[in-house]
Amino acid sequence: MSDDLLSRLRAAGSEEERDWLLTQTLLAGLSADLKEAAWAAAVPHWFDDGILAALLERPTAECAAVYAELQTLPIVEPFQARGGHNVHEVTRAAMLDHLWRERRDEYATYSARAADCFAGREEPAWQIEHVYHLLVADPELGADRLWNLSAEWNNSFQYSAQNALAQAAAEQAKANRTQGRAHGWAYYCLGDMERRYYRHEEAKRALLPALESVDGDRQLEANCIQALGDVHMRLAEYGEARARYEEARPIYHAIGDRLGEANCDLGLADVARDEEDWAQAERLYHAALGVYREIAMPFNVALALRRLGAVAEGKGERAEAIRSYQEALDIFAAIGVPLAEHTRADLERLQGSE
Amino acid sequence: MHRYPLANREEELDLFDRMVAGETRRRILLLQAAGGLGKTTLLAEFVRRCPDGVACVPVDLKGGPGLHEVLARLCDVLGWEQFPRFAASARRLARDAAGRVADVARFEHVVLDHYPVAAIHDLMKAAFTVQDLRRFCRYRPPFGAILPHFGEDSGLEDAIEVVVQYCQTRALLSELLVGIREARFGHYQRYYTRLYGGEPAEAISTPPGEGPTIGRAEVEGALRSPDEADRATRRAALTRAFFHDLGTRPGRLVLIFDTCEQAGPEVEAWLAGPCLAGVQRTAGLVAVVAGRQVPEESVEWTACCLHRRLPELRDSGMWQRYADLIGAVLPNPEWIAGFCDVFDGHPLKMMEALARYVPSGGRR
Numbered sequence: 001m002s003d004d005l006l007s008r009l010r011a012a013g014s015e016e017e018r019d020w021l022l023t024q025t026l027l028a029g030l031s032a033d034l035k036e037a038a039w040a041a042a043v044p045h046w047f048d049d050g051i052l053a054a055l056l057e058r059p060t061a062e063c064a065a066v067y068a069e070l071q072t073l074p075i076v077e078p079f080q081a082r083g084g085h086n087v088h089e090v091t092r093a094a095m096l097d098h099l100w101r102e103r104r105d106e107y108a109t110y111s112a113r114a115a116d117c118f119a120g121r122e123e124p125a126w127q128i129e130h131v132y133h134l135l136v137a138d139p140e141l142g143a144d145r146l147w148n149l150s151a152e153w154n155n156s157f158q159y160s161a162q163n164a165l166a167q168a169a170a171e172q173a174k175a176n177r178t179q180g181r182a183h184g185w186a187y188y189c190l191g192d193m194e195r196r197y198y199r200h201e202e203a204k205r206a207l208l209p210a211l212e213s214v215d216g217d218r219q220l221e222a223n224c225i226q227a228l229g230d231v232h233m234r235l236a237e238y239g240e241a242r243a244r245y246e247e248a249r250p251i252y253h254a255i256g257d258r259l260g261e262a263n264c265d266l267g268l269a270d271v272a273r274d275e276e277d278w279a280q281a282e283r284l285y286h287a288a289l290g291v292y293r294e295i296a297m298p299f300n301v302a303l304a305l306r307r308l309g310a311v312a313e314g315k316g317e318r319a320e321a322i323r324s325y326q327e328a329l330d331i332f333a334a335i336g337v338p339l340a341e342h343t344r345a346d347l348e349r350l351q352g353s354e
Numbered sequence: 355m356h357r358y359p360l361a362n363r364e365e366e367l368d369l370f371d372r373m374v375a376g377e378t379r380r381r382i383l384l385l386q387a388a389g390g391l392g393k394t395t396l397l398a399e400f401v402r403r404c405p406d407g408v409a410c411v412p413v414d415l416k417g418g419p420g421l422h423e424v425l426a427r428l429c430d431v432l433g434w435e436q437f438p439r440f441a442a443s444a445r446r447l448a449r450d451a452a453g454r455v456a457d458v459a460r461f462e463h464v465v466l467d468h469y470p471v472a473a474i475h476d477l478m479k480a481a482f483t484v485q486d487l488r489r490f491c492r493y494r495p496p497f498g499a500i501l502p503h504f505g506e507d508s509g510l511e512d513a514i515e516v517v518v519q520y521c522q523t524r525a526l527l528s529e530l531l532v533g534i535r536e537a538r539f540g541h542y543q544r545y546y547t548r549l550y551g552g553e554p555a556e557a558i559s560t561p562p563g564e565g566p567t568i569g570r571a572e573v574e575g576a577l578r579s580p581d582e583a584d585r586a587t588r589r590a591a592l593t594r595a596f597f598h599d600l601g602t603r604p605g606r607l608v609l610i611f612d613t614c615e616q617a618g619p620e621v622e623a624w625l626a627g628p629c630l631a632g633v634q635r636t637a638g639l640v641a642v643v644a645g646r647q648v649p650e651e652s653v654e655w656t657a658c659c660l661h662r663r664l665p666e667l668r669d670s671g672m673w674q675r676y677a678d679l680i681g682a683v684l685p686n687p688e689w690i691a692g693f694c695d696v697f698d699g700h701p702l703k704m705m706e707a708l709a710r711y712v713p714s715g716g717r718r
Contacts, residue, residue, distance in 0.1 A: 005710070006692045018696070019703065026706045045417065074705035077394060080414040081423070088702060090389045125417060157578045159585075160420030163618045167418060197619045296528040299580055327496055334532035336450065337581040 020094050026075065037066045038073065041087055042095040043110040044118070044129060045168075048084035054117035055110055082125065093175075100177055107177075112137035124153075124161040132168040139182035143217075146185050150192075159196070166193040170206070184213030184220050188227070195231055203231045222251035222260055229267050242271045262291035266304060273307065278315045285311065302331035306343055313350065322350055362667050363396055369660065370400050373640050374408055374608060380660045382630055384651075385644035387664035390702030393644045396664070397612050400642060408606045415645075416613040421589065421620050422574035425596060428609070434568055436603055441568045443595040447588055448575030469527045473548040475514055481534060481541035484510045487517065496529050497521075589624060597632035606638045614645025622649070630655040668699035673708070682711040 005025055012018035027035050040055040041047045049067040053060040067085075070076050075091040078084075087095065099107045115133035118126045131149060135142035146169055153162040166189040172178045173186035191206030207228050214221040229244030245267040252260030269284030289304040309324035325347040332340035366385070372378045387393050397412060404410040411431045413424055429437050482490065488504065491497040500520045504513055521530045531549070534542055576592060579585045600607065617625060626649035633641045634655040643649060651659055667673070670691040677690060684690065690708075697703040 005707070006689050006696070009693075009696045009707075022703055022706050025710050029710050074702065074709050079416060080412070081417055081419055081427075086416075088390065090702060091706070157580050158420075158574075160418070160422075160618050160620055164418040164420075167618075193619075293524075293526070298528050298532060301529070330496065331529060331532065334529075335580075336584075337579065338583040338587060339581060 016094070019090070020098065023075070023091055023094050024098075026073075030073075033066060034069055037063075037070055038075075038087070039095065039099065039106075040110055041070055041076070041085075042092050042099070043107070044114050044133070046079040046082040046084045046086045048082075051084065051114075051117055055113050057113065096177075097175065100175070108137055115142075124158070124164070128161070128165045128168050131165060132172060135169060135172050135178050135182045135186060139179055142178075143180075143182040143185045146182070146189060147219075150189050162189075163193050166190045173209075180213065180215040181217040181220055184210045184215060184217065184224070186210075187213065188220060188224055191224070192227055195227055198234070200231050200235055204228065207231070218251055218255050219257065222248045222255070222257065225251070226260065226264055226267070229264070233267060233270055236274070238271050238275060242268060245271070258291050258295055259297070262288040262295075262300070265291075266300075266307075269307065273311060273314070276314065278311050281311045282308065282315075298331050299335055299337070302328040302335070302339070302343075305331070306339070306346070309343075309346065318350060318353075322347060325350065362665070362669050362672060363392075363399075366396060366662060366664070367399065367403070369662075370642070371403065374404060374606065376606070376638075380658055381640045382633055382655060382659040383640075383642045384648040384659060384661040385642060385664060386646070386648045386661065387644075388646060390700055391664050391666065392701040393664060394612055395701070397610055397642065397644055400608070400610060404608055408608060410608040410610065412610040412612065414612045415617045415621065418616050418618040419621065420574065420577075420618065421624055422570055422577050424621055424624075425592065426570035426573050428596075429573075430569075432603075432607075437596065437599040440592065440595040440599050443592055444573050444576040445568060447577075447591065448572045469522075470549055471518060471522065471527075473545060474527065474531065475518055477534065477541060477545040477549070478514045478517070479510060480545070482510065482514075484508065484513050487513050490533065491517065496526055497533070585620075589620070590628060593624070593628040593632060597636055600632070600639060601636045606640065608640045608642070609633070610642045610644070612644050614643055614649070615647045616645075625649055626652060627654070630659070634658050666699035667701055667704070668694055670694045673699075673704055676705070677708050677711070680708065680712055682708045683713055684708075684711050 005021075008021060009018050012021055027038060030038060037052060037056065041052060043055065044051060047055070047067075049063045050060050052058075052067055052070075053063040056063065071085055075088045076085050077088055079086045086092070096107075099110075111133040115130055115137045118130040118133065120126070127149060131142060131145050134145055146165070150162055150165055153159070153165065166186075169178075169186035170190040173183050173190070178186050187206045187210035191203045191210055194200075194203035194206055207224050211221065211224040211228070214224065225244050225248035229241045229248060232238075232241035232244060245264045249261055249264040249268075252258075252264060265284045265288040269281045269288065272278075272281035272284060285304050285308045289301060289308070292300040292304055305324045305328035309321045309328060312318075312321035312324055325343055329340055329343040329347060332343055366383075369378070369380070369383065373380055373383065385393055385396070401410050401412055409432060411428055413427055415424070419427075425440075429440065434441055478487070487510070488501065491500050497517065497520075500517055503516045503520065508516070517530070518527075521527045531542075573592070577585060577588050579588060611625065614622075614625065625643065630641060630643070630649065630652070631654040633639045634657070648661070651661065673690050673694060674687075677684065693704055693707045697707065
């Protein structure tokens with residue numbers, strides 16, 4: 001027992017140093033078994049006896065006692081939604097930081113075991129935790145899983161799960177525990193979520209470091225550039241937006257990503273529309289529309305049609321505008337989204353002006 | 355783990371008691387504090403001291419649960435039977451969303467060349483007469499241009515052939531299927547497996563009012579949509595139904611939301627908007643929202659809200675009692691005041707420091 005703890009705490013040079021000294025002292029007072037369990041327990045966002053058993057590679061029955069003992073520590077609290085416990089966030093961050101800096105192999109070992117353990121169940125929380133650990137244990141595989149899972153949840157409109165995944169991945173990236181394209185994908189997913197929720201500056205702050213970490217991954221590179229284009233577009237920074245879309249488009253083309261290419265055309269058309277370059281806007285919307293039709297994406301088809309309607313309206317081509325709005329409306333109505341109502345309003349306004 | 359005695363929290367406890375007893379017009383308490391300052395401990399005490407007859411539901415937002423998880427948790431704890439309107443609304447929205455989402459998702463993943471043209475042909479043959487098919491084309495603009503291609507005396511087979519060929523060459527087969535689904539849903543359903551190789555979305559969900567199955571999955575389904583405006587509409591509909599049911603529930607109810615700073619954007623917006631506005635509108639409802647960050651006060655509910663920042667616990671006498679409770683033996687009794695000074699009475703750090711002085715085997 002370090003009886004001069006108070007003096008050492010007083011002598012600490014910073015709050016972080018003092019907090020770490022405190023946690024270290026608490027851990028030093030534990031039995032070897034409990035101490036090992038506390039370190040392992042800090043790695044995941046939550047644990048129970050089964051998870052502890054996987055992390056420590058021991059039978060679950062053996063871990064019941066140590067799990068119960070961990071719950072008596074002031075740094076451990078219940079995690080209601082997972083039916084387990086977690087190391088308090090403040091302490092956990094300090095422990096992980098120390099483990100990463102001083103005993104990185106041990107950290108990687110725990111992460112690999114955690115990745116295996118959390119792969120065992122289908123619930124989103126478990127899948128997120130699986131990817132979170134895989135990003136450290138096997139960055140290449142982690143990057144692929146992160147992108148695939150994020151895309152899957154995006155395609156099935158499970159945006160809260162997608163956001164939780166992005167936040168978990170970003171936690172690793174912000175702590176600099178990811179490397180290469182895993183680092184890039186983690187920041188990209190975060191930036192993509194910030195963009196979705198209209199937090200433009202935060203989106204830029206995430207997408208720029210993502211772009212610096214593409215590590216030869218052209219899909220990631222194109223995604224980052226196009227997402228930055230979208231952010232600039234929303235901020236009405238047309239020059240920057242155009243430059244980003246023009247930069248991303250050939251990359252998508254080179255990797256055969258037709259949807260990405262069409263989305264860049266749509267973005268470039270939006271820029272042209274806002275600058276009232278109707279001819280250019282029309283040409284680009286038609287280019288995007290053709291691809292959306294070919295790859296069978298009705299929502300995007302309707303979006304492009306609605307914007308073509310707006311361009312025709314801008315050019316004073318009323319009949320053409322009505323035709324495009326009507327076509328967009330039919331698709332939106334079939335899909336069942338409120339854009340149908342907005343489009344119907346456009347159509348009625350135009351028809352009423354007859 | 356021993357919780358510290360709640361000295362110096364009397365003010366919050368008293369306020370909570372008065373809110374629950376209906377002795378103050380305040381019914382929303384925002385409790386803000388940095389990590390480790392004892393929010394969760396205080397909330398646990400709130401739950402403990404709720405009198406008999408007052409239901410109390412704590413919801414921890416740690417891990418960023420989706421709105422469907424938050425709502426389902428509240429219904430799980432209070433009992434789904436208390437939420438008939440909410441359950442019906444969730445079922446209806448989920449069924450509607452499942453049908454549309456499944457279709458959109460299917461369409462978005464099917465490559466044009468792989469459309470099962472023979473199945474589409476058969477579906478149309480079963481679903482339309484030749485007059486129906488003409489009407490279908492006339493009122494659906496992408497297909498209006500097909501009408502001149504129909505011969506005067508075309509039979510159904512020929513007309514279908516014209517439509518399918520037209521749609522094939524112009525990449526309109528997905529739109530054709532969307533249209534058929536809208537116009538002839540029953541037929542569309544029966545041909546679903548032949549078209550896509552899976553089960554019709556409609557068959558997966560429970561019809562309204564039938565079957566007891568309602569839970570997290572249905573609420574999640576009800577909130578799913580590709581479009582933010584649509585999601586907002588769905589959130590609003592479910593929230594209205596939810597608070598309507600809460601309003602018809604007898605007795606007082608306390609909702610406690612913890613770790614608010616980890617809420618995802620949708621839950622954050624829901625909490626700060628429709629949820630707390632619903633609390634304000636619903637007599638007998640009390641809400642405590644705690645976190646490092648709490649919602650910004652809104653004109654919709656600020657009239658019945660109180661915002662508290664939890665202070666540190668600098669009373670060394672209280673910490674002495676805590677040390678006695680856990681059996682901590684300090685080398686020098688004055689160290690408690692020293693720790694209090696070093697940590698500025700930060701509860702988590704004080705507890706960590708004192709735990710170090712519990713003799714081996716004395717840990718409980």
